[in-house]
Amino acid sequence: MRICLLSYRGNPYSGGQGIYIYYLSRELQKLGHEVHVLSGPPYPEVADGITVHKLESLNLYESTRRWWQEIPRLRNPLRLYEFLAVSLGTFPEPFTFSIRAYNHLRALMPEVKFDIIHDNQCLGWGVLLMKRLGVPVVATIHHPIPVDRRLALSQAKNLWDRFRLMRFYSFIGMQNRVSRNLDRIITVSENSAEDIHRILKVRRNVLRVILNGVDSDFFDNNGKFPKEPNSLIMVSSGNGHIKGLPFLLEALHKVRQEIPAKLTVVGNGSPDGEPTRLIRKHGLADAVTFTGKIDKDELARLYASTEIAVVPSLYEGFGLPAAEAMSCGLPIVSTNAGALPEVVGKDGKAGLLVPPADPDNLAAALKCLLLDKQLGSNMGNTGRQRVLENFSWRQTAVNTVRVYEELLDAHS
Known part of the structure; x- marks a missing residue:
């Protein structure tokens, strides 16, 4: 099977999503599948033999450049939108990455035909456009982001902070709509499945729970280091x-x-x-x-x-x-x-x-x-x-492939 994984921020040090991409892609490859990863910066670390397609972005959240130094890079309409959206305090990466990924896949598909496209909680409008390419699309939602927004708002100190938070999380409406229009959604716990159904209104019959794994060979209690007291x-x-x-x-x-x-x-x-x-x-x-x-x-x-x-x-x-x-x-x-x-x-x-x-x-x-x-x-x-x-990453990959096969059977 030729698998395309999408991750708008793929580096393991960007959080759990980057770790998920690293281990899932590695174990899918070990199972004999051909794996491609489309990612925006910061780019992922992957095992040997996995193809990474690096999609450029302004990456303004980590840029040290002054705003006027970005102007020469804004000739592209999507980059201009990204710059303006970040300047206004919103988070455009899920949308802009999804459009770049769709355009890249559309150009790539005549030469590289994928069997499945697997989105890692980008949930931008471009993910729905990918369904037009004739390839089944599945997404992993680690947890519903409206929970993060609710918790952040509960700790806001004043109305201005609440306004800034609502503006930052304005991408949630897009993600809600995209998630409700996908044929299969993988999530990583029973609690997340329940919350995704209740908060995002995703149908229970499209949700599949697949637990994350742990690299238990690497994270081991080998006793090589003395414990620091207390x-x-x-x-x-x-x-x-x-x-x-x-x-x-x-x-x-x-x-x-x-x-x-x-x-x-x-x-x-x-x-x-x-x-x-x-x-x-x-x-x-x-x-x-x-x-x-x-x-x-x-x-x-x-x-x-x-x-x-x-x-x-x-x-x-x-x-x-x-x-x-x-x-x-x-x-x-x-x-x-x-x-x-x-x-x-x-x-x-x-x-x-x-x-x-x-x-x-x-x-x-x-x-x-x-x-x-x-x-x-x-x-x-x-x-x-x-x-x-x-918690085995290999079992995570095996169960993920079962969801792919289920979706392919439904599309055949």
């Missing part, structure tokens, strides 16, 4: 508020009144806004380290040298950091938001679950594991076994 780790590739960082900082302050715990936050850059205020307020500057972007090897080393992984998110469509930490044999303290109970388990054997946005219960769970090292060790071993039994 150490915590949180991995956050997205918005710190939605990921629950302020609530974790409040909990850390409470924990440190009894135990000298230290926290490492892995993610995109240094804190700003509320996290910075809380660190100053509670005197946590020496207790919290922000790594910024790091590679996979460094992440595995940090997991291996840390005692407890914390996932304080207000919502997760899956919760890949929790699964990776479990694979490394770490006990988990997590909220019960979104799909996290599906990943960590509801029985308390691999981790402790607490309500979201609840620093008191979060602090109590952390103190429980920090004071009972044997309990943490037992949970870590159970978590590792849970990953081996439930």
Whole structure:
């Protein structure tokens, strides 16, 4: 089968979507399929033998150029739209990438005939145009973005902040309409499937749940690194508020009144806004380290040298950091938001679950594991076994191919 994967931001360090593209494409290729990836910047890392089609964009969110330096690049109407949309505070990438991908595929199809097109939560208008190419189109929706908007709005400080957020998330209407017009949608948890049906109004009969995997050979509890006493780790590739960082900082302050715990936050850059205020307020500057972007090897080393992984998110469509930490044999303290109970388990054997946005219960769970090292060790071993039994990228790929075959049969 010749498969085309679409990802408007494909780099693994851009978040879970980039990790999904890397491992899914690798495992599909191992199953004997020919895999192409169409991506905008930052471009993906892929295994040898996978063809990457790099679609250019202005990439204004990472550009260091001044606005007037962009003018020579705006002769193309789509680039002009992208520039104006970003300047007005919206997020045009899903739309602009989908149009570029459609144009690229339309030009490519006479020479390279794809059997399936698989969109990775772009859901732009161009994805619907691709159906005109005579190729079945499936999309993965990791979770419904309206949830992110609702959580962001709930923490807005004033009307101006609410206006800016509504303007940024204005692409949601497009994604809602596109998702309702696709024949199959893959999602990564039962909780996400329910939310996609309820919020996006996608029909249940087109939804297919396929769990994400974990690279359990790479993320392993090999014992090569000594554990730093009373150490915590949180991995956050997205918005710190939605990921629950302020609530974790409040909990850390409470924990440190009894135990000298230290926290490492892995993610995109240094804190700003509320996290910075809380660190100053509670005197946590020496207790919290922000790594910024790091590679996979460094992440595995940090997991291996840390005692407890914390996932304080207000919502997760899956919760890949929790699964990776479990694979490394770490006990988990997590909220019960979104799909996290599906990943960590509801029985308390691999981790402790607490309500979201609840620093008191979060602090109590952390103190429980920090004071009972044997309990943490037992949970870590159970978590590792849970990953081996439930979260395999190869099985993710096998199940994904079944959806492709189902869709091809329906189109034949």
